[in-house]
Amino acid sequence: MLNLNIADETARLRAVVLGTAADSGPVPDPAEAYDPKSLQHILAGTYPEEADMVREMDGFEAVLKKHGARVFRPENIPGCNQIFSRDIAFVVDDKMVEANILPEREREFEAIVHVLDKLGPSQLLVPPEEVHVEGGDVMPWKEFLFVGTYTARDYPGYITARTNREAVAYLREAFPNREVKSFELRKHNTDPRLNALHLDCCFQPVGHNLAILHRESFIHARDYEWLRSYFGPENVFEITTEEMYRMFSNVFSISPEVVVSEQSFTRLNAWLESRGLQVETIPYNEVGKQGGLLRCSTLPLAREPG
Structure with a gap:
C-alpha cells in the first residue's frame, strides 16, 4: 500500500515517479512534435541524443535518493518517449488523478501500473472524456489549487493547450476543500518563446514563501499581479522571456530547504542560495530541449505532512 x-x-x-529516457525512440518527424521547443530542435538538427538524456535523468535520480526519496521508474515501452511523467497523472492530497493526455501518449500511464497496484480503490480518479488536464498545469499550495488553463474558443487549434475549462470545474468538485484558482496562459504552436506549455513553465513556488514568475506568459495582467501580490514582490524571482524559454521556473523542490536546478541557471541559483536554500545543480539541458525540465520529469506521490 502506498500512502x-x-x-x-x-x-x-x-x-516520486521519475520518468525515463531509455528506449525513447528515433528523432520524431516535425509533424509528430508535441510542443514548439521540440519542433525547433527537430528542425535545427539539435534534438537530444538518448544517451545524454539517460545520463541526465540518472543524475537526477541520484540526487533524489541522496535526500531519502523512494524513486519509481516507469516500465519500459520500446520506442516510446516516457520522460515527462508529470503529464500522465498528478497527486493532490491523497488522490491520484489520471490525466486526459494526448491520445498518442496513453500508453505512458499504463507503464506505471506497478505504482497503481499499490493504491487503494478510492485513490485513483479518472476524469470524464471532456476534461483535459495535465499535471504541469496543477499545483497544490496551502489552501489553493493553482491551475493553468486556456479557455478561448480556439482551444482545439492549439496542441499546446492542455488544460481546459471543464478541468477547472472538475477539480473544484473533486477537491472541495481547496480553493481552485485558474490562470489563463499564452499559447503558441510553433514559437517556444511565446508559449507557456504548462503553468510550471512560467511559475512555481519554492521554499516556504518564494516564487519564480514570468510576467508575459499570463494572458491577463491581473493573474500575474495576483500571484506577485500573494507571494510578495520581495519574494518573487522575475524571469525574462529568454529564461522562461530555458525553463528557469521548472526546478524541483525536494523540501522547503532543498531545490534541484539546472546547473546553467546561475542567476536563479544565486538568488535561491541568497534566500537560504540548498541548490542541487545538475546538467539537464538535453532533456530541456523537449520543452520540459525537472518538475515535468517527476510525478510526486508522497511528501511529509505539513
Missing part, C-alpha cells in the same frame, strides 16, 4: 500525500509543492519528498 499518497501531496499537500503542496515543497514539503519533504518521500516518494
Whole structure:
C-alpha cells in the first residue's frame, strides 16, 4: 500500500515517479512534435541524443535518493518517449488523478501500473472524456489549487493547450476543500518563446514563501499581479522571456530547504542560495530541449505532512 500525500509543492519528498529516457525512440518527424521547443530542435538538427538524456535523468535520480526519496521508474515501452511523467497523472492530497493526455501518449500511464497496484480503490480518479488536464498545469499550495488553463474558443487549434475549462470545474468538485484558482496562459504552436506549455513553465513556488514568475506568459495582467501580490514582490524571482524559454521556473523542490536546478541557471541559483536554500545543480539541458525540465520529469506521490 502506498500512502499518497501531496499537500503542496515543497514539503519533504518521500516518494516520486521519475520518468525515463531509455528506449525513447528515433528523432520524431516535425509533424509528430508535441510542443514548439521540440519542433525547433527537430528542425535545427539539435534534438537530444538518448544517451545524454539517460545520463541526465540518472543524475537526477541520484540526487533524489541522496535526500531519502523512494524513486519509481516507469516500465519500459520500446520506442516510446516516457520522460515527462508529470503529464500522465498528478497527486493532490491523497488522490491520484489520471490525466486526459494526448491520445498518442496513453500508453505512458499504463507503464506505471506497478505504482497503481499499490493504491487503494478510492485513490485513483479518472476524469470524464471532456476534461483535459495535465499535471504541469496543477499545483497544490496551502489552501489553493493553482491551475493553468486556456479557455478561448480556439482551444482545439492549439496542441499546446492542455488544460481546459471543464478541468477547472472538475477539480473544484473533486477537491472541495481547496480553493481552485485558474490562470489563463499564452499559447503558441510553433514559437517556444511565446508559449507557456504548462503553468510550471512560467511559475512555481519554492521554499516556504518564494516564487519564480514570468510576467508575459499570463494572458491577463491581473493573474500575474495576483500571484506577485500573494507571494510578495520581495519574494518573487522575475524571469525574462529568454529564461522562461530555458525553463528557469521548472526546478524541483525536494523540501522547503532543498531545490534541484539546472546547473546553467546561475542567476536563479544565486538568488535561491541568497534566500537560504540548498541548490542541487545538475546538467539537464538535453532533456530541456523537449520543452520540459525537472518538475515535468517527476510525478510526486508522497511528501511529509505539513
